[in-house]
Amino acid sequence: MKTKQLISDLQEAKVGKVVENELLSKHTTWKIGGPADVFIEPDGVDALSKAMDIINSYDLSWRVIGRGSNLLVDDEGIEGVVIKLGQNIGHLERNDSTIRVGGGLSFIKLATIMSKEGMSGLEFAGGIPGTVGGAVFMNAGAHGSDMSHILVQARVLFPDGRLVWINNEDMNFSYRTSRLQEEEGICVEAILQLQAGDKEKVTHEMKKYKQYRRETQPWNYPCAGSVFRNPLPNHAGALIEKAGLKGYRHGGAQISEQHANFIVNVDQAKAADVLTIIEHVKKTINQLYNVEMHTEVEIVERKQIL
Structure with missing residues (x-):
């Protein structure tokens, strides 16, 4: 009920595009992600500010996305409000x-x-x-x-x-x-x-x-850019390749054959598939080289925001 009223208030305030249960797979370069309870694409900075005032009055969780190029969104989606900064800003x-x-x-x-x-x-x-x-x-x-x-x-x-x-x-x-x-x-x-x-x-x-x-990078499949930060002085891709993990696959996700620091969506991958590969890489690199790997992509779980 709170969501319905929020949407009504946002639409009445004319802040821009407001949608309920928008699939975030439409807004991430990995083409992965469940629905946002409320999805807003503000018409400008003033509209964004106005939308934030309304959202805060409801005491709801929220987060911002851009082009979704560095984001892994939970298959269950994101609870609360997702604000997309698009061409209107x-x-x-x-x-x-x-x-x-x-x-x-x-x-x-x-x-x-x-x-x-x-x-x-x-x-x-x-x-x-x-x-x-x-x-x-x-x-x-x-x-x-x-x-x-x-x-x-x-x-x-x-x-x-x-x-x-x-x-x-x-x-x-x-x-x-x-x-x-x-x-x-x-x-x-x-x-x-x-x-x-x-x-x-x-x-x-x-x-x-x-x-x-x-x-050097596999842009022929949906992906999110480099998955891991470089554990300097090492390079993430080189370590993953050295460990023999190029091509490693789980479900619809796979470590790219072209660049080992990319995980590509080869067949309707789920966030769970990508997360399984991420954990496998972390465990393998730590066991082989005693190096801790940290993700560069942001992993957003449904209950994780604000």
Whole structure:
């Protein structure tokens, strides 16, 4: 009954798309995930803020997703509310070498736009899936760079409804980590500092990184990118391959034959299939090499949020 009333209130407030029992397999790159009790795609930052006020008045659990590229959602779905930052929070403004961008904009799309304008600093993002907000949240990176190198400020929506601008030095960035993971903040906007560069050189670099990913990573099957963080100085994919686990399969999920740090959905895989493989990898690598493996993808169980 509470869910029905919440949906009614959100629709009346005209915050954007509001749906009951939306399958999250439609919104994750793994094509895995059960329904969200309530699914919202806000029309903009103001609509998001308004939606949060309403959700908090009901004292319901909630979480945010972007393009679902780094997410494994429970087969039973997610209890409470799922908010998707999409193209409606995908604005882009440029002021010389500084850009202000919405958290829902595709990270690859942003990198492509900037490369065509001859702006340097986002070449590393050429093949990274997900949104700008997700990239800030995860401190996404590749090829020796990451978000901590270019972020000036992030506008963050906290669970209590506060919208706050946070400076780079206060984001507690480290390898694939930011303070937002601890404080459950949502990056709804980011200000990034780029540099004017040679258009041909920037475009060439980005295309090179994109091509490298196409050649080395299995994007022909639904997947979520790298599953494990690199246990430095080791590399996760190299350890998994060395352990002879390439091609290991459970149900509809399989460790990619092309890149051992990818688990692909080869035949209507369930979250349970992926989790079984993840646990098998952790146990095997620990037994063989005494190395603890930690997931880079976020695993969301139905009762786990807020």
